[in-house]
Amino acid sequence: MNMxxxxxxxxxxxxxxxxxxxxxxxxxxxxxxxxxxxxxxIIPFFHIGEGRTKKSLYLKSELEIYAKNKQKRIPMGNHNHKDIQNWMYDNLIGRETARQITGQSNSAFQQALAAGKIQPFITVGTRKNSLYHWAVYLKSEIGEYAETKGKKKGKRRKKVSPVMGYDATLYKIPEKLKDKHIDDEVLFNIAYGDDNEHYSLGEISFSTNSQKAVDFAELFDLFLTNDDYFKVYTMSDYYExxxxxxxxxxxxxxxxxxxDNFLNVIEQELNNGEIIFFCCG
Incomplete structure (x- = not known):
């Protein structure tokens, strides 16, 4: 494919x-x-993962046709652009597959992302101001990173300027844990578990010394740090x-x-009876 x-x-x-x-x-x-x-x-143009962790992308033009013909139940999926579709399936992978290739824990993979050592090929959702977002990675870049990770000699990746800073992610507690004792170890396992994306409600990142980081921490009464910090958020915290x-x-x-999106999501989840928490790191 010549692109x-x-x-x-x-x-x-x-x-x-x-x-x-x-x-x-x-x-x-x-x-x-x-x-x-x-x-x-409706048939996805591209997807990664299976079951609850399955993430899909749809061809906009097909959805527009479907929207005009819903009553006729015209099946979509006879996709054009097969060359791009095949390239995506051959070359793009999800976070969990990328993490397995690098041999890293969830926290180590997240740290590599924060440092700019690993970069997504595309990020879905954030460009549309959605709190629900996910990313896919270029298989060849992840493989190259895995080969050079930890080596002092040999071929090195093209140098990437690290973007050090802070991340704040909002999670909800799984239903099965709601009646259990919740401590930092439980919250850590949710935030860095294999299915953590299923419980993520939103994430935001800041560069070091960013005024936005200061404002966000002040507004939500958080401590932004490069170490893990957890705060269970209550309705009282929301009102404050x-x-x-x-x-x-x-x-x-x-x-x-x-x-404002974070505030809206917090209010909605708490009103729905969810237990939610911030993870900062």
Missing amino acids: SHEEIKKWIEENLVDREEGRKITEQTPVAFTQATQAKV AKRRREEMSFDDALFSKWV
Whole structure:
């Protein structure tokens, strides 16, 4: 296929959408969209993972056709762009597969991401201001990183300027653990477990000495650190954060929207009876 990686990235950005954006195009509820995919009326253009961890991308043009012909139940999936589709399946992998190739723990893999040693090929969701996002990785780059990781000699990767900073991720407690004693060890296992993405409600990253990091920590009463820090968030914490938000203003409109998204998700999850917590590291 005669396309550069940058051209492929651009094509993906312009032509593929995730589940949340997809159901907005088809104007369906989450349940209706799921039923359409289970009936193979809507078929992903690309997916990674299986079962609950399965993540899919859909061809925007197909969803637009489906949206106009839902009553006719025209099956989608006779995809054009087979060359790009085949390239994606041959060359792109999910986080868990990438982590297994590198032989790292979840925390070590996350640290490599934060340091810029591993970089996603594409990130889905964040560009649309969604709290629900995921990434895919270029298999060849992950393989190269795995070969050079820890070696003092030999071929080295192209130098990448590290972007050190802080991450803050909001998680919910699995249903089976709600009546158990919750301590930092339990929270650590949720945050760095193999299925951690299933319980992630949102993530935001900051560079070191960023004013946004200071504002975010102040607003949500968090301690941002490169070590693991956990805070179970209660409705009382939410009301305090909501009060502080009314007293704070931000010059960055996107950051302001992210803050408000976090507040909305926190309120919704707590009202639904979920136990949620921040993991900072």
